[in-house]
Amino acid sequence: xxxxxxxxxxxxxxxxxxxxxxxxxxxxxxxxxxxxxxxxxxxxxxxxxxxxxxxxxxxxxxxxxxxxxxxxxxxxxxxxxxxxxxxxxxxxxxxxxxxxxxxxxxxxxxxxxxxxxxxxxxxxxxxxxxxxxxxxxxxxxxxxxxxxxxxxxxxxxxxxxxxxxxxxxxxxxxxxxxxxxxxxxxxxxxxxxxxxxxxxxxxxxxxxxxxxxxxxxxxxxxxxxxxxxxxxxxxxxxxxxxxxxxxxxxxxxxxxxxxxxxxxxxxxxxxxxxxxxxxxxxxxxxxxxxxxxxxxxxxxxxxxxxxxxxxxxxxxxxxxxxxxxxxxxxxxxxxxxxxxxxxxxxxxxxxxxxxxxxxxxxxxxxxxxxxxxxxxxxxxxxxxxxxxxxxxxxxxxxxxxxxxxxxxxxxxxxxxxxxxxxxxxxxxxxxxxxxxxxxxxxxxxxxxxxxxxxxxxxxxxxxxxxxxxx
Amino acid sequence: xxxxxxxxxxxxxxxxxxxxxxxxxxxxxxxxxxxxxxxxxxxxxxxxxxxxxxxxxxxxxxxxxxxxxxxxxxxxxxxxxxxxxxxxxxxxxxxxxxxxxxxxxxxxxxxxxxxxxxxxxxxxxxxxxxxxxxxxxxxxxxxxxxxxxxxxxxxxxxxxxxxxxxxxxxxxxxxxxxxxxxxxxxxxxxxxxxxxxxxxxxxxxxxxxxxxxxxxxxxxxxxxxxxxxxxxxxxxxxxxxxxxxxxxxxxxxxxxxxxxxxxxxxxxxxxxxxxxxxxxxxxxxxxxxxxxxxxxxxxxxxxxxxxxxxxxxxxxxxxxxxxxxxxxxxxxxxxxxxxxxxxxxxxxxxxxxxxxxxxxxxxxxxxxxxxxxxxxxxxxxxxxxxxxxxxxxxxxxxxxxxxxxxxxxxxxxxxxxxxxxxxxxxxxxxxxxxxxxxxxxxxxxxxxxxxxxxxxxxxxxxxxxxxxxx
Numbered sequence: 001x002x003x004x005x006x007x008x009x010x011x012x013x014x015x016x017x018x019x020x021x022x023x024x025x026x027x028x029x030x031x032x033x034x035x036x037x038x039x040x041x042x043x044x045x046x047x048x049x050x051x052x053x054x055x056x057x058x059x060x061x062x063x064x065x066x067x068x069x070x071x072x073x074x075x076x077x078x079x080x081x082x083x084x085x086x087x088x089x090x091x092x093x094x095x096x097x098x099x100x101x102x103x104x105x106x107x108x109x110x111x112x113x114x115x116x117x118x119x120x121x122x123x124x125x126x127x128x129x130x131x132x133x134x135x136x137x138x139x140x141x142x143x144x145x146x147x148x149x150x151x152x153x154x155x156x157x158x159x160x161x162x163x164x165x166x167x168x169x170x171x172x173x174x175x176x177x178x179x180x181x182x183x184x185x186x187x188x189x190x191x192x193x194x195x196x197x198x199x200x201x202x203x204x205x206x207x208x209x210x211x212x213x214x215x216x217x218x219x220x221x222x223x224x225x226x227x228x229x230x231x232x233x234x235x236x237x238x239x240x241x242x243x244x245x246x247x248x249x250x251x252x253x254x255x256x257x258x259x260x261x262x263x264x265x266x267x268x269x270x271x272x273x274x275x276x277x278x279x280x281x282x283x284x285x286x287x288x289x290x291x292x293x294x295x296x297x298x299x300x301x302x303x304x305x306x307x308x309x310x311x312x313x314x315x316x317x318x319x320x321x322x323x324x325x326x327x328x329x330x331x332x333x334x335x336x337x338x339x340x341x342x343x344x345x346x347x348x349x350x351x352x353x354x355x356x357x358x359x360x361x362x363x364x365x366x367x368x369x370x371x372x373x374x375x376x377x378x379x380x381x382x383x384x385x386x387x388x389x390x391x392x393x394x395x396x397x398x399x400x401x402x403x404x405x406x407x408x409x410x411x412x413x414x415x416x417x418x419x420x421x422x423x424x425x426x427x428x429x430x431x432x433x434x435x436x437x438x439x440x441x442x443x444x445x446x447x448x449x450x451x452x453x454x455x456x457x458x459x460x461x462x463x464x465x466x467x468x469x470x
Numbered sequence: 471x472x473x474x475x476x477x478x479x480x481x482x483x484x485x486x487x488x489x490x491x492x493x494x495x496x497x498x499x500x501x502x503x504x505x506x507x508x509x510x511x512x513x514x515x516x517x518x519x520x521x522x523x524x525x526x527x528x529x530x531x532x533x534x535x536x537x538x539x540x541x542x543x544x545x546x547x548x549x550x551x552x553x554x555x556x557x558x559x560x561x562x563x564x565x566x567x568x569x570x571x572x573x574x575x576x577x578x579x580x581x582x583x584x585x586x587x588x589x590x591x592x593x594x595x596x597x598x599x600x601x602x603x604x605x606x607x608x609x610x611x612x613x614x615x616x617x618x619x620x621x622x623x624x625x626x627x628x629x630x631x632x633x634x635x636x637x638x639x640x641x642x643x644x645x646x647x648x649x650x651x652x653x654x655x656x657x658x659x660x661x662x663x664x665x666x667x668x669x670x671x672x673x674x675x676x677x678x679x680x681x682x683x684x685x686x687x688x689x690x691x692x693x694x695x696x697x698x699x700x701x702x703x704x705x706x707x708x709x710x711x712x713x714x715x716x717x718x719x720x721x722x723x724x725x726x727x728x729x730x731x732x733x734x735x736x737x738x739x740x741x742x743x744x745x746x747x748x749x750x751x752x753x754x755x756x757x758x759x760x761x762x763x764x765x766x767x768x769x770x771x772x773x774x775x776x777x778x779x780x781x782x783x784x785x786x787x788x789x790x791x792x793x794x795x796x797x798x799x800x801x802x803x804x805x806x807x808x809x810x811x812x813x814x815x816x817x818x819x820x821x822x823x824x825x826x827x828x829x830x831x832x833x834x835x836x837x838x839x840x841x842x843x844x845x846x847x848x849x850x851x852x853x854x855x856x857x858x859x860x861x862x863x864x865x866x867x868x869x870x871x872x873x874x875x876x877x878x879x880x881x882x883x884x885x886x887x888x889x890x891x892x893x894x895x896x897x898x899x900x901x902x903x904x905x906x907x908x909x910x911x912x913x914x915x916x917x918x919x920x921x922x923x924x925x926x927x928x929x930x931x932x933x934x935x936x937x938x939x940x
Contacts, residue, residue: 103704104822105711148657159655162632177913182820184852185629186891187618187668188898188910189936190918194664198657215711234573241575241685244758288714288766296758350652352574382654421656428658440658443647447925448660454920466659 003060004040007087010052015093017041026088029078030070034430036079038065038088045093047110047168047176047207054205055174057087063460064089064172066201068143069114071135073346074429076147076200080464091142094207097121105213106165106182111142111206118211127213130157134330142206148198150425152329155381156248157214159425160197166210167193172456182210195451200427201462203455215287217248221297222283222322225304225313226276230355232309233280233380237351239309240282243300245293249283250381251329252354256390257336257377261328264338268328271314280310280380281329332377340390341397342375343407348384349420358385360414365389369404384424387411412439428466437468473530474510477557480522485563487511496558499548500540504900506549508535508558515563517580517638517646517677524675525644527557533930534559534642536671538613539584541605543816544899546617546670550934561612564677567591575683576635576652581612581676588681597683600627604800612676618668620895622799625851626718627684629895630667636680637663642926652680665921670897671932673925685757687718691767692753692792695774695783696746700825702779703750703850707821709779710752713770715763719753720851721799722824726860727806727847731798734808738798741784750780750850751799802847810860811867812845813877818854819890828855830884835859839874854894857881882909898936907938 001009008016017023018040026041028034039062044050057064063086067077079086094110097118101107102125109118115129115136122129131144133151143149145167149160157163166181179193196204227233233252240247258274272279284297297315304310316322336342349357362374371392378385389407391400412422412435422435436445448467452459471479478486487493488510496511498504509532514520527534533556537547549556564580567588571577572595579588585599585606592599601614603621613619615637619630627633636651649663666674697703703722710717728744742749754767767785774780786792806812819827832844841862848855859877861870882892882905892905906915918937922929 101820101822103708104820106820148661150655154655158632161661162628171913175913177917178911179914181889181891183818183890183894184821185620185624185818185849185854185894187895188891188893188902188906189914190669190673190921191618191631191664191667192914192917194661197661199660203660218712238573242688242757244756244761286714287712290766290769291714291761296760299760348653348655350571350574350576351654352571379655384655419651420653421651421658423658424653424655425657432658436658441648443645444649444659444662447647447662450924451660451921454924455917 003056003062006056007040007042007053010056011042011044011049015043015045017043026067026090029072029075034075034078036081038079039085040087042087042089043093044089047094047170050089050094050205050207051170051174051176053089054170054172058172058458058460062087063463065462066091066142066205068111068140069135069138071139072143072147072429073426074431076427076429076462076465080430083463084460089205091140098208100125102127104182106210107213108180108182108208108210109141110208111140113141115139115141115144122213126216128216129211130214131160131163134333141209145197145206145209146200147427150379150382150384152249152251152379154379155250156246161194163212164193164197164209165212167196167206168208169196169204169206171204172461180208180210198427200429200466202452202466203461217285218287218289219291219293220283220285220322221293222281222316222325223297223301223313224271224279224281224325225301225310226272227278227280227310228276228308230278230358233278234351234354235307236280236304236309237381239304240284240300243284244296245284245286245291247282247381248285249281250379251281252376252378252380252385253279253281254376256373256375257332260339260375261332261335265335269324271325272312276311281325336375340393341395341400342388342390343400343404344386344388345408345411346386346424346426347411347415347420347422348382348424349415349418351381351383353418353420354380354383354385357414357418357420361387361411364410364414365407368410369407372404372407383420409435430465433468473526473532476526477510477512477523480526481512481514481519485513485515487513496537496560499542499545504545504548506551508549509555510557512557512559513563514559517564517640520559520564520675520677521640521644521646523559524640524642528642528928528930531930532557533933535932536561536612536675538581538610539605539608541609542613542617542899543896544901546897546899546932546935550900553933554930559675561610568678570595572597574652576680577683578650578652578678578680579611580678581610583611585609585611585614592683596686598686599681600684601630601633604803611679615667615676615679616670617897620849620852620854622719622721622849624849625720626716631664633682634663634667634679635682637666637676638678639666639674639676641674642931650678650680670899670936672922672936673931687755688757688759689761689763690753690755690792691763692751692786692795693767693771693783694741694749694751694795695771695780696742697748697750697780698746698778700748700828703748704821704824705777706750706774706779707851709774710754710770713754714766715754715756715761717752717851718755719751721751722846722848722850722855723749723751724846726843726845727802730809730845731802731805735805739794741795742782746781751795806845810863811865811870812858812860813874814856814858815878815881816856816894816896817881817885817890817892818852818894819885819888821851821853823888823890824850824853824855827884827888827890831857831881834880834884835877838880839877842874842877853890879905900935903938
């Protein structure tokens, strides 16, 4: 019996895909940047089946590439052509909410649950699952954890890692680490779970997670303001932290980004004229409707105006307007694609270093690629600004990559010099192996390789991802 | 040159203690439960000196036991007599605040900084360092991180782990892992820092940490209420989560604990008569003085009273009264010692399981040791109740240990059956090795031993702690 036959027997023949047509969606990432054809696509339905599939595949020397909603930006879920023969293991059928408990403020979700599905399960018991980002209608819990995703609510509730109470993980040899507890305090030995979070499936496959829920937001107020500079934006941030309600979003948007929206998304009604060098979209919220969030936000913005931190601003008057504000932020990646090719980055720096980071990056990029336009938009409250360098009009993706392909490294180096990270919330995947090699502390890389060798001694878990040379 | 001579040369002769008198404070834990005499006590003054000391000691085959404020409850900082020859490495001279940044909401503190010192550094820039517990005047940052300490604010800001932005760690071979960044998002490979947090110095020695600060609390209101049952306490917890302000403390206290305070701490004025089976002390807070926290708390308690969740209650009328409430909670361990010997535990269960946990533990303890009294007090909002079984009056510590020594295991087993932990916030040290052996998942133990072997192949870092059989 071949290993594929054994896998078919373990999972049922319908749950192993082997024709090029069936496998096509799993052989490429959603942007078409990464391609790799697996030997088969496995679709186990339970954690035990994931474990069985891992045991069979790794015994046969087959590499295993786990896949979730496949919305990643770093190619983590696509087979590398240069690697060993591999199967894709899709978690899509592990899509059960195993438990949701209002009194406990927790949910236990399998890895294939869509983020939105978990959000809805929380709403059904009057709770909030606070992770949110543009791809939440497709992205899955397993991918969210394996990339330690961030998103727009990180400023208040942290990254995906910070919401994990417990994990269930299938190891390469087919054993399952059962640590799916909902306990909030546990100091019984080393924090194994944190190794698997953010590891992009290179150490094992997360099959389910116990996750924290929080009280629902009963009062939310959103403002879109013009600020004269990133320094002013940070002063505004400190101010609203003390406004009395929770700061649940604080997004910085450059003039150039707003100009992209104005030109390529004419259906969007802009809240403010595109006349300021920078804009901030911020949201305050409270868990009780009686909290005067609107008055708090107005008072903070009034004082910010007096202090010269903002030059203009508008508050969403109702939920429809609030959602319209959010469309600018959440659909921005689509608008930007229409505006032509760009070299993108995903850096973070200490919050206080954001102004220096932006100034240095802008100067360095302008000096080397004066024909490009720097776009900056992101989670300023986390120090995580997504910078990109856009091509002059009409230039092809290939030409711009050839010309400005080093722009990401220029930005990454500045971020690292300022004590920051070259990979804030998207992960490493295949995309950033060269950056890991160039900019990651060699001692940290050595320790990571040791951990990889310990947990996956044959190197069959998502090979060629995260660690350069693996 | 002997290894002690080499250490004296590296650290300066004044910073290596070798006489029994000088070493005495380091040779015993503060409760007198653990004793062990080192070959020497090292007092390095910088991270480089810590690294040099590690290199010299481990090359000579000397084990190294790191020590901080030595307020731990599990014997983690004391040499084990049965182990290899060992030196104690005290971090007390690494006591500099390297940086505190209001705009960045961060502080960089060396491992020997006292918790209170870091709290004060934060206050000086109008920020809050939210970790707090009874021993904060002596406990140090390194110990806080190495035990992943909890405390009274965990319900709002998490455990020590959750406040860490970056670490500097000296490895057994004398190399230093420089990851002392203040960045809030970093997904560049495996989360190495989380291995060292909570590892009690068995993998390396934390020499400094970058830690999150939060906005200061401008309005704080504290209530002491009588509740009819743990179930009612949980209903009250859900209610106050939605009250509009932050829940920054939620402590459950049994009638038996209040009776101890009434009898052994007559200087304390009790806020309520000792007539209820359970009490809750809770605190709501906000970052702006204009938030009507008092009205929110009153409204929540009024509704809780209507719903039968509370039977009596009092709000602190001023800061002096608030601090008086807190004395009951924070000084309780002292009052309890006066009440005689007890078998203590440090369990956590899912928050929703607290009532069942308490009921089952009480029944099991009463069945086997009817002469004992169960005391329960702890962080109910985290599911972390400290249960203890107190001896009948007049019984000696030794006699009670001989008679009721298995009581901790009875409680631990119930916690684990309910999906909880036998070590919530105090760590394993020497105290709970037998519990790790009996109740920890063998696969988790196997992975932990692999990690120990990887990072400390000669087994010289705090041997005989955390992992049974090491």
